[in-house]
Amino acid sequence: MSSTSYVSALDLFSVGVGPSSSHTVGPMRAATRFALSLVASCGLDAVHRVEATLYGSLAATGLGHGTPDAVLAGLQGLEPETCDPTAVRGLTGRVEGAGSLALLGLRDVAFAHGDLRLAPLTRLPQHPNALSFEAFDAAGRSLAREVYFSVGGGFVVREGEEDVALPAQEAPLGFATAAELLALCDSRDASIASIAWANECALHGTTAVEAGLEARWAAMEECISAGLVTTGVLPGWMKVPRRAASVAATLRATPDAPDVAAQWLQAFALAVNEENAGGGRVVTAPTNGAAGIIPAVGRYALDFLGIPRDVIVREYLLTAAVVGSLYKRNASISGAEAGCQGEVGSAASMAAAGLTAVLGGTPRQVENAAEIAMEHHLGLTCDPVGGFVQVPCIERNAIAAGTAVSATRLALLGDGAHFVSLDTVIETMRQTGRDMRTSYKETSEAGLAVNVIEC
Structure with a gap:
């Protein structure tokens, strides 16, 4: 029985925005993670432009699920738990109209129509809900590229991470199956x-x-x-x-x-x-x-x-x-x-x-x-x-x-x-x-x- 097999109710039930945990909340969180990683890797001052690509199911139903709006909201540092839902709805049109977005709310970078691409026929093997981000400097050189997977319920994992999206929590009463859970109930x-x-x-x-x-x-x-x-x-x-x-x-x-x-x-x-x-x-x-x-x-x-x-x-x-x-x-x-x-x-x-x-x-x-x-x-x-x-x-x-x-x-x-x-x-x-x-x-x-x- 694994001591890390417990998933907290506070993680499984999270306050967010509609219409989708996997197509709205997850992509928003992934975008924020990418933006924060830029701070650590190269700093925001070096970033001139960002691109995002949605793959598979995220692309196929992303427009109806508000995924582009969620991605741009996440790049701007909005969090699903605390953001004003009206600030997310229609954000793509506002950003493309301005030609820029405020990365983490701190630095304006270029963003135009076509910088967020849909690739519904491309399915990455790890998970059908995939999206990638790439940042470029003023000369067009790539500064960083990361791939994320929105695996359901608002949980996200970055490519190369363990494909479980579960916090490694040391719960004292761990269980991995219903049978183990019932055994715990019986013993106690x-x-x-x-x-x-x-x-x-x-x-x-x-x-x-x-x-x-x-x-x-x-x-x-x-x-x-x-x-x-x-x-x-x-x-x-x-x-x-x-x-x-x-x-x-x-x-x-x-x-x-x-x-x-x-x-x-x-x-x-x-x-x-x-x-x-x-x-x-x-x-x-x-x-x-x-x-x-x-x-x-x-x-x-x-x-x-x-x-x-x-x-x-x-x-x-x-x-x-x-x-x-x-x-x-x-x-x-x-x-x-x-x-x-x-x-x-x-x-x-x-x-x-x-x-x-x-x-x-x-x-x-x-x-x-x-x-x-x-x-x-x-x-x-x-x-x-x-x-x-x-x-x-x-x-x-x-x-x-x-x-x-x-x-x-x-x-x-x-x-x-x-x-x-x-x-x-x-x-x-x-x-x-x-x-x-x-x-x-x-x-x-x-x-x-x-x-x-x-x-």
């Missing part, structure tokens, strides 16, 4: 959340963990609230109308309607993913494309099942994060690598685990719920129409939130014994993603992306 007569709590406090300190979890849940709540009142249409040629606000208005007017709780659950998910699609502030959970599921299920538990808020903040989020870490380590949470099973499937699995835990489920019932939720997302493709994180992504979150609740109910009706283990379903998801055609993995080259006609 502990819940999954308590195992995670011990690791988080050892890594970050109790005060930082409490503040970090509170900040993430507060951001999730704020995202739901914003989405439930914002109207209008989403960016892009489809002019997709926002629906969460009208759904919420209908539900408020009919509080005694049948299945009103289930309908609010879907409204919460729609609200988050409409905010994400509009480039607003969201929490990556574990990706932006699947960001609505965990907040929606948590809010459903808070509003309709009587679960106290402090239990949601600690037990629900920590349990979900532990399950998410297993997908991150042993399969993938990247739609470009595993299809939407890696994003929405993982999020539904995480939400089902967290809900089962706060409803009193045993560790084995939690593991069972997580397995059920993913088992019925296996093979789910990622085929966003127009490259936007809108159709079918927004509705897909609403449906998956319901699946997570159903998985919890099934698991709590049993004693935790089941035929397919969580480790087995995670490995099956990995294999399915490996075998899935590239055209169905966030390239907008198949499925709904080509059968919905642009007009």
